[in-house]
Amino acid sequence: MSKIQRNSNPDPVRRSMLIGGAAALLLPNIVFGQAKQVVRIGVPTKTYFPTIISETAIRQKLFEKEGINAELTIYRSGAEGFEALAAGATDLIYNSSSSVAAGLVKGVKSKCVANGALGYYGWHLVVKPDSPIKKLADLAGKKVGITSAGSGTDILARWAMADQKIEFTRVPLGGGGLVPNLLSGNVDATVLYSPLTYKVMQAKQARSIADFGALVPAHSTGSWIATDKLIAERPQALQKALNALYGGVGFLRAPGNRAAAVKLIADIDEIPEAIAAAELDGNIVKLSNTGEFKKEWMERCLEMAKLIGMTNLAPVGDIYVTSFKPVPTAS
Secondary structure (H helix, E strand, O other), rough: OOOOOOOOOOOEEEEEEEOOOOHHOOOOHHHHHHOOOOOEEEEEOOOHHHHHHHHHHHOOOOOHHHHEEEEEOOOHHHHHHHHHOOOOOOOEEEEEEHHHHHHHOOOEEEEEEEEEEEOOOOOOEOOOOOOOOOOOHHHHOEEEOOOOOOHHHHHHHHHHHHOOOOOOEEEOOOOOHHHHHHHHHHOOOEEEEEOOHHHHOOOOEEEEEEHHHHHHOOOOEEEEEHHHHHHHHHHHHHHHHEEEHHHHHHHOHHHHHHHHHHHHHHHOOOOOOHHHHHHHHHHHOOOOOOOOOOOHHHHHHHHHOOOOOOOOOOOHHEEEEEOOOOOOOOO
């Protein structure tokens, strides 16, 4: 049996898998001492691939197959999810790998335990279709929309300036303001993330001048991050949770599951299947299916973080562990 709990806010949205809850009420009290372990998982926003992966693992009953229960909370941002981790309100989150380096020096004891992606797949710098801007260098002196200072969009905007040796004005607009301000002409260009990129490009509302997934050197853009407490006290539960999550990745990436994967993504993100197919092909099939870390990937992620002024960071060797190697759960 599956039960859904929702916060009246409604953000963050919490979904709990309480398998066998009703049946347990009929059993002797000793059963409660043998209950399945719960791993509380947090993801940054609803329309983002970590949510797709987590929901896929839930719907394919992969956590059940691993013998654990998963409680999924969808936060309003990566920062909110990391704050929840710091407060002990969640055990395992998906967030930027560099957030661990910043958190450690502030006393937030956590580690990256499995690599998520090596690039900003599906992230583009876009302009209106009739814009005279054709390439990144043309943005010199222009206004470029980002969500907020310190965000992934800000990192990529700053990377573009550093790469092209140009200057432009970064305008924080929030996620909901990126497209409207581009279309109204308040900004000349904007950094967009998937699947929003595919939506506006398929609708011919915007044209890409830079595919960050192809341009930015490979590095750990995001990881599954666990508290030191979970790592030390419940390593088996953490391993099982990672197995299920990477089982979700495996299901979505499998060519034989393409039709089912597109429908699943469309349902989870509440988007048309054509956009879901673009999200699958342009982003999800490129995600890590092993969780592997390499030192150079982690070093580069800290270099990217420094672009937005993050200077007081923990040493790279302190931010990740390689003791958890996901063994994807079969659907």
